[in-house]
Amino acid sequence: MNKPIGVIDSGVGGLTVARELMRQLPNESLIYLGDTVRCPYGPRPREEVTKFTFEMVDFLLQKEIKLLVIACNTATAFTLELLRENLTIPVIGVIEPGARAAISVTESKEIGVIGTIGTIESKAYPEALHHISKDLVIYDLACPQFVPLVERDQFSDEAAFDVVENGLLPLLGHQQLDTLILGCTHYPLLHEPIQKVMGNHVEIISSGEETAREVSAILSYQEMLNESETAEKHRFYTTGSKVVFEQIANRWLDQPIEHIEEIVIDQSLDDK
């Protein structure tokens, strides 16, 4: 099916998912929408995140996407079920793939999850994990300092290490913990300091790779893979500055962005 895959995120974090989709599904084309101007979603109440997410989805549905990826953990936690009920196309979130990957690698069955305040308070990860396997000990922790670091493009600064170390302190006492889920699509950019702080005995699970594999599985299972010889160009949209978005995207993705546009979704709902 020669239609694009839609990807939404609160900002640039979902680009870690987009990169894996491009790598694992090179015949497919993407339409990415990052709500940069209202980012971060993490500290916002459920109702607001739901409203914003549905606005993004409406924009993508007009572009005739064949499958929707919610590449934002907070939006997944709050809206996945609602979207699945309301949309006729498949909807894939980032939480279940991350949970599944963690279950497949843990030996000790003690799993850590870090994410935004919204994601952690929603308890979406413990629910997804226990839904699949009841026999798990889960330590979850909100790290609200991490997203701003990444969106400000400061994730490789030396100061980033201190922020990460301070943020992860509460997890360091759990010596049986052998798997840590990065429950926010921004966090893979902080992979190096997170691995360093946690130690090499802890396997870091990034939902981007896992989500891309599940998208591939669902498209294939539903016989919706692109069968034509050529794929359309990927298109990127941001509610924020096109210049900043492009700058970050060109550094994160393995290929330069060819089509990028600034759009307005609904400024009246912007409470900043």
Add this chain to the structure above:
Amino acid sequence: MNKPIGVIDSGVGGLTVARELMRQLPNESLIYLGDTVRCPYGPRPREEVTKFTFEMVDFLLQKEIKLLVIACNTATAFTLELLRENLTIPVIGVIEPGARAAISVTESKEIGVIGTIGTIESKAYPEALHHISKDLVIYDLACPQFVPLVERDQFSDEAAFDVVENGLLPLLGHQQLDTLILGCTHYPLLHEPIQKVMGNHVEIISSGEETAREVSAILSYQEMLNESETAEKHRFYTTGSKVVFEQIANRWLDQPIEHIEEIVIDQSLDDK
């Protein structure tokens, strides 16, 4: 949904998939059927493999399975599409998950595939790989000596190494090859000698783990995970000797088999 997952294989090889299903989906129960008496399927013609596979499927459908896993590459290559057309439950083969995993790890885009004569001649792997990504170089190789080694329980003998080394010789010239798919569910038992012969720069992909993750994804996506507090016991059936099957199974699986039965499917079709 409190119904079992059905797993079929030509013999004991599919136990590598069953083990991963048990590990990754501990709330689910399995019904496994190994057609040991007619194993191996690899050198048999397509019509015969199809007949045998449908006989196994009929047996499992009577047990009211909710999803079918074809844990045999030869049977997947020959019957997956046919089964999907004819069954109302989801049918998952082992080829697509292995292909997807290989695409997600290769850097050089040069991938090796080893399997039975039937699987290799069917070209099912190159097709599945190119279906997802056109830009790949694929080297496939039939290794008909490997399955008998495993079914005879001689996979850890020293002689096994020589058989593996001889079998893999044709692949060793491809220096850019960085990923090798074990396109037969028996081969993970030979993981150690295969890794040694190929070298540590080659990532070995075993379809068991990948298939289990896709089963988890599809069950979850279709809202078919077991929601009840308890799962039924796993049940194992073999068309061959229960004693030999149990002996191998108890060594491969992380838990002892509680229910095992010898059954007859259709001896008239047995041409041995």
